[in-house]
Amino acid sequence: MEGKLRVLVVEDDFLIAMQSEVALTAAGFEVVGPAATAEEAIALASEAQPTLAVMDIRLASTRDGIDAARQLYQDFAIRCIFATAHDDVYTRGRAEPYAPLGWLPKPYTMASLVSVVVEALAQLRRP
Numbered sequence: 775m776e777g778k779l780r781v782l783v784v785e786d787d788f789l790i791a792m793q794s795e796v797a798l799t800a801a802g803f804e805v806v807g808p809a810a811t812a813e814e815a816i817a818l819a820s821e822a823q824p825t826l827a828v829m830d831i832r833l834a835s836t837r838d839g840i841d842a843a844r845q846l847y848q849d850f851a852i853r854c855i856f857a858t859a860h861d862d863v864y865t866r867g868r869a870e871p872y873a874p875l876g877w878l879p880k881p882y883t884m885a886s887l888v889s890v891v892v893e894a895l896a897q898l899r900r901p
Contacts, residue, residue: 778804780824781891784842785857786810786834794828794857797884798891812837812845819850826875826894828887831858831865840868847872855894857882 781803785791791808798805806822809815811834815827827846831839839856846852856869857878866877875894878887 778802779895780804780806780822782806782815782819782822782824782827782846782852783808784810784812784815784827784833784839785830786832787830790830793884794887797888798828801888801891803891811835812839812842815842816845816849819846819852823850824852826891826898827852827854828857828878828891829854831856831860840865840872843869843872843874853894853898855890857887 781798783791783794783805785794785808795805795808806818806824809818813835829839829843833839843854853873853875855876855878856874859880861877861879875897876890878890
């Protein structure tokens, strides 16, 4: 892969999205987004081809983050880290077919976000 690794941030809370962008950029990643809706996330992924996505589950549209993750996974082979307050068995079960790279329960620190992204990238590199 050439250049910086791209991380798509999908988060409808403006403050969390901005903090995430700053933290990931400072850690050396190229941030795509942020996207506040599933539709924005799909459009950005199509253009920028990110390595992975950090996905909130509740988004500012009728489609949720798991629906967006499904489309990212099926259309572009992009896997997600779910960063969400909705970390229950039902939600995890809905997300499981799309091979999540991790779960980051809200509220989380920016250090934990960067750590989970680094670990997810290590998973993607393993044979």
